[in-house]
Amino acid sequence: MTLIEIYQNNKTKIEDELKSAYDDMIYAGINTQGEYKIRIRSLEKLLEDVNKKIATQVKTEVFHDAEPEQDVKIFRLFLASSSELKPERDQFEIFINRENNRLINENKFLRLIVWEDFIDALSKTRLQDEYNKAIRECDLFISLFNTKAGPFTEEEFNTAFGQFKENGKPLVYTYFKDTATELNNVTPETESLIKFKTKLKALKDIGVIQLDENTELHGIPKQAWEYKLGNRSALEWILDQYKEKKPSDPTIAEKFNTYRFADYKEHVIDLLKRVCTVSVETIKVVREIHNYQLTEL
Secondary structure (H helix, E strand, O other), X not given: OOHHHHHHHHHHHHHHHHHHHHHHHHHOOHHHHHHHHHHHHHHHHHHHHHHHHHHHHHHHHHHHOOOOOOOOEEEEEEEEEOHHHHHHHHHHHHHXXXXXXXXXXXXXXXXXXXXXXHOOOOOOOOHHHHXXXXXXXOOEEEEEEOOOOOHHHHHHHHHHHHHHHHHOOOEEEEEEOOOOOOOOOOXXXXXXXXXXXXXXXXXXXXXXXXXXXXXXXXXOOHHHHOOEEOOEEHHHHHHHHHOOOOOOOHXXXXXXXXXXXXXXXXXXXXXXXXXXXXXXXXXHHHHHHHHHHHHHO
């Protein structure tokens, strides 16, 4: 029996005990439910540990077996986030380990790369340069944000997105944790997150406008961004005009700031479509006039 098979057997036993503990707690009296909760937490911790052991052993066999029995396709995944999301990062690693238990049967493996992997690395410039180099070699890039967008996490996003524009990978995924923020307690860190979200509103190079967490408009032609009203495109003017803004006065913000973008979203989508068409057609006419003038000359 291999080490992985031993771990898998232990995992099955723990899962059976966990299911039994949940069932028993349902029928237990209120006075004894606390004991079951403690038991359940202990079993969940054991399950996490054995999943980590399985994933570690799988990594060892995939990367260090001189003559593997079968080819395994490895997908490199870089996870970027600030230190405030350490619990979420740990849960993400557990999730990847569990997925690898399934994917390894399909000859696939997710190689998770995190900044902790480079703590002992030597760099002739900055350690961040080693992170960026790893990002450029990845297949997937995932960034997590909570209350701030740190300069290094944003640099990592820019590196990944720049590499995607050039080579079509890594695929870039960005997630924001829902966190309540007091309107009168906006810190410089919170402002950095707001600025980063604004930056993501319009990803011109891939033809995407992100209106909110649930709505994206795809297929926006590059020419649509070339039609300027002053120093910004017409599309950017609309996005800025309809975005939610926080009044600096806390009293006004609390009592009179009733505007919600969601109430106008359908109108904004329709307006963006029409302005996109006008922008593209206008740029087309301008170019035809320019070409005609050159021909006349």
